[in-house]
Amino acid sequence: MSVTARQNLSTLTADELAAERDRLADEHAELAARGLSLNLARGRPSTAQVDLADELLALPGRGAGVGPDGTDYRNYYGGLQGLAGLRELFAPVLGVPADQLIAEGNSSLALMYQCVVEALLHGVPGGPGPWRDVERVAFIAAVPGYDRHFAICQELGIELLSVPMTDAGPDVDAVRELVADPRVKGMWCVPTYSNPTGVTYAEDVVQALAGMPTGAPDFRLWWDNAYAVHHLTEFETPSSDILAITAAAGHPDRAFVFGSTSKITTAGAGVAFLGSSTANVDWYLRHMRFRTIGPDKLNQLRHLRFLGDLDGVRAHMAKHRELIAPKFALVDRVLREELAGTAAAEWSTPKGGYFINVDVLGGCAARVVELAGKAGIALAPAGASFPYGHDPADRNFRIAATYPPLEELDAAMHGLTLCVRLAEAEQRLPSHD
Amino acid sequence: MSVTARQNLSTLTADELAAERDRLADEHAELAARGLSLNLARGRPSTAQVDLADELLALPGRGAGVGPDGTDYRNYYGGLQGLAGLRELFAPVLGVPADQLIAEGNSSLALMYQCVVEALLHGVPGGPGPWRDVERVAFIAAVPGYDRHFAICQELGIELLSVPMTDAGPDVDAVRELVADPRVKGMWCVPTYSNPTGVTYAEDVVQALAGMPTGAPDFRLWWDNAYAVHHLTEFETPSSDILAITAAAGHPDRAFVFGSTSKITTAGAGVAFLGSSTANVDWYLRHMRFRTIGPDKLNQLRHLRFLGDLDGVRAHMAKHRELIAPKFALVDRVLREELAGTAAAEWSTPKGGYFINVDVLGGCAARVVELAGKAGIALAPAGASFPYGHDPADRNFRIAATYPPLEELDAAMHGLTLCVRLAEAEQRLPSHD
Numbered sequence: 001m002s003v004t005a006r007q008n009l010s011t012l013t014a015d016e017l018a019a020e021r022d023r024l025a026d027e028h029a030e031l032a033a034r035g036l037s038l039n040l041a042r043g044r045p046s047t048a049q050v051d052l053a054d055e056l057l058a059l060p061g062r063g064a065g066v067g068p069d070g071t072d073y074r075n076y077y078g079g080l081q082g083l084a085g086l087r088e089l090f091a092p093v094l095g096v097p098a099d100q101l102i103a104e105g106n107s108s109l110a111l112m113y114q115c116v117v118e119a120l121l122h123g124v125p126g127g128p129g130p131w132r133d134v135e136r137v138a139f140i141a142a143v144p145g146y147d148r149h150f151a152i153c154q155e156l157g158i159e160l161l162s163v164p165m166t167d168a169g170p171d172v173d174a175v176r177e178l179v180a181d182p183r184v185k186g187m188w189c190v191p192t193y194s195n196p197t198g199v200t201y202a203e204d205v206v207q208a209l210a211g212m213p214t215g216a217p218d219f220r221l222w223w224d225n226a227y228a229v230h231h232l233t234e235f236e237t238p239s240s241d242i243l244a245i246t247a248a249a250g251h252p253d254r255a256f257v258f259g260s261t262s263k264i265t266t267a268g269a270g271v272a273f274l275g276s277s278t279a280n281v282d283w284y285l286r287h288m289r290f291r292t293i294g295p296d297k298l299n300q301l302r303h304l305r306f307l308g309d310l311d312g313v314r315a316h317m318a319k320h321r322e323l324i325a326p327k328f329a330l331v332d333r334v335l336r337e338e339l340a341g342t343a344a345a346e347w348s349t350p351k352g353g354y355f356i357n358v359d360v361l362g363g364c365a366a367r368v369v370e371l372a373g374k375a376g377i378a379l380a381p382a383g384a385s386f387p388y389g390h391d392p393a394d395r396n397f398r399i400a401a402t403y404p405p406l407e408e409l410d411a412a413m414h415g416l417t418l419c420v421r422l423a424e425a426e427q428r429l430p431s432h433d
Numbered sequence: 434m435s436v437t438a439r440q441n442l443s444t445l446t447a448d449e450l451a452a453e454r455d456r457l458a459d460e461h462a463e464l465a466a467r468g469l470s471l472n473l474a475r476g477r478p479s480t481a482q483v484d485l486a487d488e489l490l491a492l493p494g495r496g497a498g499v500g501p502d503g504t505d506y507r508n509y510y511g512g513l514q515g516l517a518g519l520r521e522l523f524a525p526v527l528g529v530p531a532d533q534l535i536a537e538g539n540s541s542l543a544l545m546y547q548c549v550v551e552a553l554l555h556g557v558p559g560g561p562g563p564w565r566d567v568e569r570v571a572f573i574a575a576v577p578g579y580d581r582h583f584a585i586c587q588e589l590g591i592e593l594l595s596v597p598m599t600d601a602g603p604d605v606d607a608v609r610e611l612v613a614d615p616r617v618k619g620m621w622c623v624p625t626y627s628n629p630t631g632v633t634y635a636e637d638v639v640q641a642l643a644g645m646p647t648g649a650p651d652f653r654l655w656w657d658n659a660y661a662v663h664h665l666t667e668f669e670t671p672s673s674d675i676l677a678i679t680a681a682a683g684h685p686d687r688a689f690v691f692g693s694t695s696k697i698t699t700a701g702a703g704v705a706f707l708g709s710s711t712a713n714v715d716w717y718l719r720h721m722r723f724r725t726i727g728p729d730k731l732n733q734l735r736h737l738r739f740l741g742d743l744d745g746v747r748a749h750m751a752k753h754r755e756l757i758a759p760k761f762a763l764v765d766r767v768l769r770e771e772l773a774g775t776a777a778a779e780w781s782t783p784k785g786g787y788f789i790n791v792d793v794l795g796g797c798a799a800r801v802v803e804l805a806g807k808a809g810i811a812l813a814p815a816g817a818s819f820p821y822g823h824d825p826a827d828r829n830f831r832i833a834a835t836y837p838p839l840e841e842l843d844a845a846m847h848g849l850t851l852c853v854r855l856a857e858a859e860q861r862l863p864s865h866d
Contacts, residue, residue: 042509050498050507057507057731058495062487065699074483074490074699076475105538106729113724117550121589132565148723155723156554266498266507269731290581290588291546296539298490298702299732 008342009421009428021425028371028422031415036376038412043195043354044403045267045320052319053265059302073297080285080292083300086271092310093228094259095241096275102284104295108260108272112222113152115256115274118287119185119220120156125253125279127218131185139222140178140187142170144357144385144396146195149188149224153387158186160387165194169201172208182215186222192239193227196385196398197357198350206240211249221246221255227353228259229317232325236314237352243277253277261303263354264316271295271303327401327409331356334410338417344424347399356399364423365394371419377412441775442854442861454858461804461855464848469809471845476628476787477836478700478753485752486698492735506730513718513725516733519704525743526661527692528674529708535717537728541693541705545655546585548689548707551720552618552653553589558686558712560651564618572655573611573620575603577790577818577829579628582621582657586820591619593820598627602634605641615648619655625672626660629818629831630790631783639673644682654679654688660786661692662750665758669747670785676710686710694736696787697749704728704736760834760842764789767843771850777857780832789832797856798827804852810845 065074082103138159163174261270366382383391515536571592596607694703799815816824
């Protein structure tokens with residue numbers, strides 16, 4: 001790209017800006033004419049990544065449906081809580097004792113949803129009753145955050161209250177203020193390599209969330225540790241030991257911990273986990289038995305045979321890192337080459353997880369997404385990372401870099417940065433106001 | 434067994450009865466001393482039955498995670514509704530067009546639960562609103578019926594209203610009377626080889642349920658066709674085409690149809706189905722997308738590869754029949770040998786499904802279950818087939834014959850019939866009153 005492409009548009013005269021806008025618009029028209037079909041929208045593993053677990057597709061194997069303890073998992077056996085061996089394997093991953101961990105179906109989102117539904121219908125341990133009896137029950141959302149978390153609340157009639165995400169996690173002062181209100185019953189958290197910012201909550205933030213007084217005696221953290229082992233560098237950021245920390249802070253039942261193998265083995269055909277205090281786990285199982293005889297334990301056995309042990313998980317995740325770290329590096333490189341010094345955007349350089357967070361000039365994000373779409377580059381809708389899909393500053397979007405092959409990602413990123421610069425030029429033009 | 438064992442106790446004098454009671458009690462004590470551990474409690478397939486699907490455990494196989502249409506089912510692909518090929522295969526099994534069928538997780542019970550939850554929280558198409566806003570919302574239960582159906586209502590605060598089960602299905606007059614009340618929103622049905630009576634609903638009963646006027650405009654049948662292909666004889670009882678019948682009767686949205694492969698392939702690791710009208714399916718999917726990205730499509734692909742087509746399902750079910758029909762025959766033979774002509778019990782001779790229904794002398798069922806338990810023969814709790822676990826006449830229990838090997842089943846049935854006769858003798862003794 002030319003040097004002018006990296007100009008700081010804020011330094012230009014109106015005429016220069018108009019000329020630059022026209023030049024970028026022409027470039028965009030050429031791009032659009034190429035008829036690309038590139039996707040940076042959702043956090044999907046690539047084909048090479050799911051290939052890493054292809055062995056799963058032939059497991060546990062004929063004659064191997066019986067578990068280590070002699071249980072025949074081809075029948076209605078093994079209990080509600082899921083395969084003990086697999087729970088033992090994931091206990092250290094999620095920082096939850098195996099007997100306080102439930103291995104259920106293929107979706108951690110479904111477990112989060114179910115915990116909200118059970119809380120609405122029945123209430124949770126230590127609470128005064130069903131949450132549906134609370135007028136205007138509300139959850140806290142650190143923004144930007146994970147759209148599917150917020151959508152559960154919208155689906156179930158729970159108000160979402162935003163707090164800013166900082167480089168150390170949710171803004172604790174803002175959280176403290178909100179949780180004083182007893183109608184605030186929950187908070188969404190992605191504590192490690194957060195979606196989409198990549199931020200890992202600092203220890204003092206975790207301590208504050210664990211220990212803060214809350215108006216509701218039954219306030220809960222929905223602690224979605226989706227990326228616990230999804231490191232992008234050799235430094236493996238440790239996850240906070242949230243159950244120990246909440247217990248030490250005098251709130252042993254405060255956190256529901258979630259995780260899954262969706263981005264470890266196969267996406268959508270993995271195993272999801274829920275861990276919590278004994279009281280919360282007993283509560284969940286007590287209700288779970290009314291809806292099912294038990295989870296798919298053959299799939300759990302399949303995963304146990306494939307991953308083996310904690311070293312097996314770590315070795316497997318290292319293979320993922322080899323595949324996706326170059327993609328994150330490419331995204332960062334193109335962003336730097338095309339946007340560094342321009343004032344057009346800031347972006348994250350995550351050490352794990354699945355996303356690069358981008359903040360552009362205020363009022364430009366929706367236009368960037370629109371321009372990218374016209375150029376055949378799919379992004380999540382602007383505002384997707386905010387409750388109700390509304391980004392008040394219209395400046396945020398995220399890049400999901402894992403799925404496309406490197407050459408496609410390169411093309412998509414050059415196209416995307418062009419859209420960012422064009423949107424910026426349009427926005428800065430006086431006629432825009 | 435001796436001829437006296439088959440005496441009709443109602444013809445004995447009090448002294449003869451006391452002597453017989455003592456003789457049977459001695460026999461029971463001897464049995465209890467043998468320390469048996471036999472189980473007739475739950476409808477579980479046997480190990481030989483799940484062996485029939487052992488090939489599943491190595492499917493779809495390495496390099497075979499891509500579906501017939503090119504979709505990579507190892508990734509987040511394939512949509513909410515489940516694998517099209519598997520839906521096409523089960524469409525004729527359940528009498529639901531493939532595009533009105535959803536293939537979801539491993540448990541049809543979970544789908545039934547979810548439909549109730551969605552109805553409570555959001556209401557159903559054509560209704561005035563969420564069912565939780567209805568005072569004392571109620572469902573109809575034909576008794577004896579399936580305990581897990583009733584438990585869902587108890588868990589979710591829905592009142593259960595009983596109607597008698599006849600040889601042709603639920604007592605339609607009793608149903609008509611109850612559904613006039615607008616708070617009656619649903620009814621549990623197992624239309625083919627019903628649990629536990631084995632009754633298949635007669636066509637006029639189905640017509641009546643499909644066409645009857647209801648006080649609630651959004652009344653629904655929870656049509657659990659769990660045993661659609663689970664024939665015990667060469668005559669394959671056809672399932673009613675419930676969606677066509679309700680549509681023809683002017684109530685196209687009246688039925689939610691459920692089924693699963695739990696007792697076709699592997700129990701607890703199969704695929705469950707929900708079928709209904711387009712409006713109901715759209716409604717379900719519209720809410721489903723908030724709780725999950727999609728079902729485990731690899732397991733669906735696995736099932737499609739294993740079963741192949743409808744002939745594959747029929748051939749597979751014939752193998753099940755070969756294994757379990759002799760067990761049902763054995764149960765019937767021992768019941769006839771030990772109880773025919775005694776007035777102690779009546780029982781069903783089902784042509785499909787998983788259970789033999791037994792009705793003993795009133796006031797005896799709980800005692801039979803207790804005596805059997807002391808003799809090491811596990812049965813479901815007396816009254817389990819009735820709402821709230823309460824059999825008003827205390828006369829019903831069911832026999833689940835599929836799991837034990839034939840020799841164990843023989844021992845269990847001889848022990849059980851002894852318990853029936855002992856309970857009868859105790860009950861008929863004048864001192865009992």
